[in-house]
Amino acid sequence: MSVRRSRLAFLAVVASLCLLALPAGPASSATGARAQLTVYAAASLTNVFPAIDKTEKYSFGGSNALAAQIEQGAPADVFASANMTLPKQLFQEGKCSKPVVFTRNRLVIVVPSSNPAHIRSIYNLTKPGVKIVIAAKGVPVGTYTRQVLGNMNLTNAVMKNVVSQETDVREVLAKVSLGEADAGFVYSTDAKTVSNKVTVVKIPAWAQPKVQYGICVVSSSSHKADARAFIKRVLSKAGQRKLHRFGFLPRVKPNRR
């Protein structure tokens, strides 16, 4: 009786472990129809990607968090990052294809329309008591923000006014457009999405970091051909026109003559 009981218990444990070890998600890719892709994309692409292709499933967030999820085996087919560093890193680890640049962007400062701290230029951010929100280090826009401050020798003076380090660019934008923060660093394309709630303060061109967006096919994807086709759509004339309409810069910097 007790032997039987313990054997049953043992079987139950084994069965439960097997259940837990089962991979999640559907694995059907043999059909001819185009599969719906899971696209992991930088938060700054939240508005433009569905405009380019509204049939895919999107997961928007900080590129760094998305890359970490892909490293832990998240079921993504395409990874679109707000920098080249993260997809290159995944490529070197064999976790995604060689990334290509598909667009570029520039950084701006946003302030609430009421502009409670009277910010007119980046130098006003050093005034005591200004509540500044930036993205955390590691989040691409957070890294770019620190580059701008470094380029302008403002790192210490501005960082002392930072009241929160957010997890992605849209969180920064939300804190400013709600009026809780006095200023924040975002992409110019993010500012455009809430132009009635925020005012843009420009960052000088010479201090701008190189903001390149990289895209790649995730190695564990079971829809690689479809994923490549998606990237083609983003790189196509139509895709680039959409990006341009949302304020993104052409993927190759035009040559000055």
Added chain:
Amino acid sequence: MKHAIGVGLFVGVAAVTLAFLALPIVGIYVHTSPEKLLDQLSNPVVKDAFVVTLKTSLLAQAAILLFGTPTAYLLATRRFPGHSVAVTLVELPLVLPPAVAGVGLLAALGRFGLLGSSLSALGITLPFTQTAVTVAVAYVASPLYIRQAIASFEATDPHLTAASRTLGAGPVRTFFRVVLPLARGGLIAGLALSFARGLGEFGATIMFAGSLQKVTQTLPLAIYAEFDQNFDATLAMSGVLILISALLLLTLRIGLSWQRSPSSTSPSFFGLSG
């Protein structure tokens, strides 16, 4: 024979349940070596997050104790119009998604919130401050204490309170000398659970207070921030939180068994007994 199969079935299902509940915890401790975990405890991000969490949690629990106890006593001993509305209000944060709590706190206490301008007039701005973390924790954790406190006060023997009153003690004296000692165990249990819930607060905090190392970045926020930066640090912080939570649950059980001995009736805690 039939009996054996029945028992086996229960054991089997229980084993699946326990394995399911234990696996993530085992995973955290197995993922890195104990040395690495201990090493991460001296990481400044981890240390700062620990201090912020402890400070805000202790302040929040003190506030919950101070304001929650009289409220719970009133709700337990008096019936008045709107009583059930008041109880619902007390319990609501328990079932609200933390993100909703965050939005609500911003809409009420943010710079442009309901009380925002009055607070600014007093020179107070809450968002992005440590006080904001404390407020968020107090909001989401308070129902766990108040609910249990109501149950504990309801379980105290009314004859003892009546005896105290007939022997000449006033209501305040009776409350402190008779009711509180009788309910003591249950109150400690409630506070332990409220404390554990407060330690884990994430959604309302990140929305209302933001996240900044040494100021508003609590352990759960630091875990999220370090997830893609330093996985060992996230494991170490998770390990610490599991230990503290387990200790708090143990406190809760001891508290409940305490309550049982002085008073004959034992209150149930969400159907859980000591």
